[in-house]
Amino acid sequence: MLQPIIKVSNASKSYDDQLAVDHLSLQIPKGEIYGLLGPNGAGKTTAILMLLGLSEPTSGSVSVCGINSTRQPIEVKRRVGYLPDNLGFYQNMTGFENLLFTAELNNIPRDVAKERARDLLKTVDLTESASKKTGKYSRGMKQRLGMADVLMKNPEVIILDEPTLGIDPEGVRELLRLIKELNENDNLTILLSSHHLHQVQQVCHRAGIFVKGNLLAEGNVASLARQLFSEESIVVTVRAEPMDTDLIEKIESISGVIKTEDVQSYLEIYCTQDVTSKISQAIIQSGSSLYHIDKKNLGLDEIYHRYFEGRDLNESV
Template sequence: MQTVTIQKLSKTYPGGKDALKQLSLSLNEGEVFGFLGPNGAGKTTTVKLLTGVLTASSGSCEIMGINPNTQPEKVHLLSGIVTEHAQMYDNLTGIENLIFYAAVFGMKPEEGKQRGELLLKELEMTDAKDRKLATYSTGMRQRLSLARALLHRPKVLFLDEPTSGLDPESAQNVNQMIHNLACKEGITVFLCTHQLRYAQEICTRYGLIEQGSLLALGTLQELRKQVFTSQSLRICASAIPASLHFQKRKTNEFETKIHDKKEIPVLVRKIVEAGEDIYSVNLTEPSLEDIYFALTASRKEDQTI
């Protein structure tokens, strides 16, 4: 089932900025979708359109078949949102904040407390639940914000740069929690970020956006195939026959490009048959960062032609 559908969605801000240009994509239930792009690419604009905060200039979007502009209250019940700088009450404790926001979603105080405590436990925040928010670190605030977004058991969770401003360790923790919660609660996650390395650890599919346009869409494997036709194979060996056309990187380390994994055993056999010793064989798969930079570089080349 598709939980988020976006069709030819465009947004021009008053003043003429085309922040989003004909964006089309759909998310399946339970997917952790990484919406990736640099600052100013149009990620937050997309989330605002999907949550009914902004109205599209053209095109359409739906959350579980519901239009966020005509039925925003229904969309709010179905979705949770975590933004870069979550605003909550500094003079209330963590759990008091959650009980307050649960009431906003129509939950009774006891129900809000139970659900809040469960989420805080999952987010490893039980020890801090009775402390005033004023004493929380940025990482703890982001985790509390995640708990708040999940109070009413949303079907879709929008995360707009949830780990920006966090140190690498806290960012990794928050990401792992997002992943675990998404798996456990079967939630569809729409994660906007420019931190590609973290995204690669938790997302199941990606959309790469730049200047309001979608550059590519797919799983890591699909994107690798779209962007790179070959992969780097690095072999450490006593020597490699010149006929195999490897390039020497350093002592006993050689590299070549292959187009299919099936080439590996053939090459290894030839090296061994030539009487050489092999110490290691490594296939370097392009990371999300490699894909992203290759895509943006080719786009820049197109623009200069």
């Protein structure tokens, strides 16, 4: 891994007796889109506030761009653009005026600010709404204006906390497209906090599974599947008749098959490798009729259902 631009070392955060973040260690290199994936209440926002220097860790350390977030929070804020889940703009000011106000707060010269604001409004496809008061903006328009707002100071890192919350599907697609373009064109490091699996899967290079203050695992989707599901990283779905006990035992004896599960009229076969052809052969040789066979790699949807819903976090990963 390249030198990390975001580094969290064994950081914890407690509120009274409530442990919100539990010994979090995380490294994100420059130019990566990293998804912090977890359900509401997992501690994602608390972790982000520690990164920004808005909340001090109870223990451990946090640094962004090589700067200690606890000791030098102002320096961190100069380099980081933050888009919270609850956006706030001056409703009686236009989108253009809001961007200029942000520029003034960051000591950006007026002429530079005007040119940058126009360019950014074009980037986020809000040129035609630049002179409209933000009180008239839709949620999706506000999110795109928020992206322009965090880019006004040319940050090295962007942190997005649930950026697609409350946006219609078309707005989500546009925002995800913008995130990918910013990363590809400007090599921006982006930390995306979300509980929406498919959105994280679409844009993030890596994701961390964050539940009840714990980072359970991290990596790309294939890596997460291997970590979280041990060796059960491939599922073959079969419908055949008859599917009797002898046939199931024959399938389970195939090298690479871990287990089978009956799901309605289908048989799900969990495997360490692609043994689809061997399963087909076993069914045909048994004299049964094969009506359906399909293979898929376990993805974030399966990760969610197994590890966000009802999982005992005292179990080892």
